[in-house]
Amino acid sequence: MVTSRVSNTTQRLPTMDTVTVEWDECYHSRGGPSVEGGAFSHIMQAARGSLEPMLPCSSAGCRGGGFEILEVVESMVSNRLEDKSGLLVCIGWEYTKGRQTAQSPCTRVISYRIGLTYRKRGDSLRHSTARKDMIGTSEA
Incomplete structure (x- = not known):
């Protein structure tokens, strides 16, 4: 169940305060993968304990897929x-x-960039709710 995996990140990442994930889909070309436009079209920000473990795959035909961002974090x-x-x-x-x-x-x-901030020692769980901003282009 996704909810338990999401809430479990508090225990799995106790020192993390916030995470910012930026990503864009790579398109295949003869010289290898390249990012269209060169900029990240999606941004997700999450407070501690609310990180989604997978970014969704945009392929309509994909089954059981996604991008394992939690392992990177x-x-x-x-x-x-x-x-x-x-x-x-x-x-x-x-x-x-x-x-x-x-x-x-x-x-x-996908091409990604992740930025983390860490809790200061002695901080309590001051982020009890998740903040997510999904900014991006419509997926084809």
Whole structure:
């Protein structure tokens, strides 16, 4: 259940205060993946304890997919990083065109940038509600 995974981030990330995730879909080109426009079209901000573990995949045919952002944030917290950027591949699958029984991996890729702020020692849980701002272009 998504709700339990989301609320569990308080225990999994006790030193994190806020997280800002910016991302954009990468489009394949002959020279490799490239980001259209060069800017991040989506932004999500969350307070401690309210981080969604997965960013959704925009492919209508994707099943069980998304981008595992929580694992990246956990790695950042473990290494006490404040900023990180990179690429993530969707973990889902799609039916092969014309064959409803054959499956192939979803090939959607996002470029992301994450910024974290950490709690000061002795801070109590002062962020009891999540703040999320979804800014972006409409997904095709």
